[in-house]
Amino acid sequence: MINMDKIVIEDFYLRYSDGTESLKNINLNIQSNQITALFGPAGGGKSTLLRSINRLNDLADVTGLYGRILLNGVNILGPETDVNNLRRMVGMVFSRPVPLPLSIYENITYGLRVGGERRRSRLDTAVERSLHQAALWDEVHNRLHVSAYELSGGQQQRLCLARSLALQPEVILLDEPTSALDPVSTAKIEASLEELKTDYTIVIVPHNTQQTSRVSDFAAFFLQGELIEFARGEIMFTNPKDERTQDYIEGRFG
């Protein structure tokens, strides 16, 4: 494979209907099978960019959108893109766990059944595989038909991760996935991401700078809608080039 870039963001610009320029002139390459973190102070545009990658922004009040986002070399912003298929290929985990009011098993199979899968053996396999990948199997394998609401917050979040994984995406987006969780659950999810990157491309908006430093293979610093700096994680946190990046990482603002 010559091209290592899973996602290429080119000259991306986004403006909301109230005139807020959320993102300006973003150029960013996301490498396959790596964890890329989008970090920076609130209002920087990181979540907006994340939601653009699977076109969840279609549901928001956006009036200006320019540039391209290429997934596997194909621009997903064009009108010919099958958005439902895109959202299967690019899964998302949100900051609060959002389990469906169903059993653990049914939470995971829901998306597959909507897509037409009926075969019990396929569904069972998908459930076991995704729960293993989300590091939740050991804790729930003997009670798959129990309601998802009986799980702890950390377990529910891993269930949401498993739900995305069941559709066998290529990319996983995570928007502050551990902000509602305790430190042990946070560590389990971070460890899962380390394992998952072997098979998936991961883009995460971390909960804080320390999480960013722990999980990033690559890190992108956003400030007021602009991409200020992009570097390998170990360089970003030992020797950032831009003074604004340095000030933020050192805790001088934000």
Place this chain on the structure above:
Amino acid sequence: MVRKTLDRRIDNLQNEVILLGSMVENAILGAVDTLKHRDVKTARKLYHEDVTINDKRFAIENAILIILATQQPLAHYLRLLAAMLEIIIELERMGDYAKGIAKVVMKLGDVDIPVPIVPISRMADLGVSMLHRALGAFFEENVNLATLIPVEDDEVDDLYNAIYRELVESMIANPETIDNANLLMWVAHNLERTADRVTNICERTVFIATGELFEIDSSDDEEMD
């Protein structure tokens, strides 16, 4: 709680420190051997190989800095990483001492001068033995062993004093040998400093295990009272 990635990275780094120690042990013994055989060619080779010790020291330091920046290590891991930063400096200096000995061998060339090689070899063997066991104590966090090793420095100091006296007498008797005798004094000095630095490594091992930083007494201190 499992932090497998962090555990593995720190284990690897400890191994790298031991490896750096081995490189230094070999450099010291190798350099003294070139003095014994007055082997200028090998001495020159060892002199240039010191750069590999420096490179490895910087690589370990860089790796430690990255872990400190990205993994927020605390408590025991923080002490361990901080101690390793100090230990690799001690090892790199010892590498410089070995390089210094090789340089002396090159400078002496084939000049006809008596070399007190027996006590010099004995100093080197003792120092390297102390270093080897001190690194073992570091790896195992063996506080008992770490506090016992510095006592052996006394024998190294005695040997240094004996060599010093012998060389001074020789300089007085044959003033034309002063320059070369001075070079040999440097060899003994470098080996004496090597053993001193082993004590610093032992102090860091105690710090890792207990969190306490103190100088381990040696009889050097008592002489000054």
